[in-house]
Amino acid sequence: xxxxxxxxxxxxxxxxxxxxxxxxxxxxxxxxxxxxxxxxxxxxxxxxxxxxxxxxxxxxxxxxxxxxxxxxxxxxxxxxxxxxxxxxxxxxxxxxxx
Numbered sequence: 001x002x003x004x005x006x007x008x009x010x011x012x013x014x015x016x017x018x019x020x021x022x023x024x025x026x027x028x029x030x031x032x033x034x035x036x037x038x039x040x041x042x043x044x045x046x047x048x049x050x051x052x053x054x055x056x057x058x059x060x061x062x063x064x065x066x067x068x069x070x071x072x073x074x075x076x077x078x079x080x081x082x083x084x085x086x087x088x089x090x091x092x093x094x095x096x097x098x
Contacts, residue, residue, distance in 0.1 A: 002033055002078075003088035010048075010091065014041040019088060028083045030062060031074040048091065063090040 001021045011018060022036045031054075038045045045051065048060050054074070056062070061070040065079045065087050081087035 001085045002028055002036070002082065003085055004033065004037060005088045005090045007091060007093045009093060010044060013047065014044055016041065021085075028078045029075050030069065030072065030078065033078065033089060034074075059094045059096065061092045061094050063092060064088070 002024050003019055003021055005019050006014065006016070014020075020037070020040070022033065022040055024032045024036050026032065034048055037048070047057070049056055056070060056074075061068065062072075063069060064082045067079070069076075069078070069089075077083070078089065079087065082089050
């Protein structure tokens with residue numbers, strides 16, 4: 001079971017709590033986890049990744065085990081602690097301003 005912590009605006013949009021749990025078939029990668037998240041919560045489709053290119057949106061970041069995974073390949077395996085359900089994958093809305 002993969003645990004995902006969502007930021008408040010995506011929780012509100014999806015109508016869910018702070019953390020969701022998803023089952024992913026096979027070794028979990030960012031792509032498989034995000035596919036499962038969008039399948040479970042279709043309203044989130046297009047909010048984390050561009051629908052045409054499947055690339056991460058500029059103001060969305062992914063963290064796990066105190067590491068920024070935002071620039072990792074979507075097909076790279078997630079850390080073992082995330083795959084085992086011991087640690088969550090954090091989806092964070094990046095902040096910008098001047």
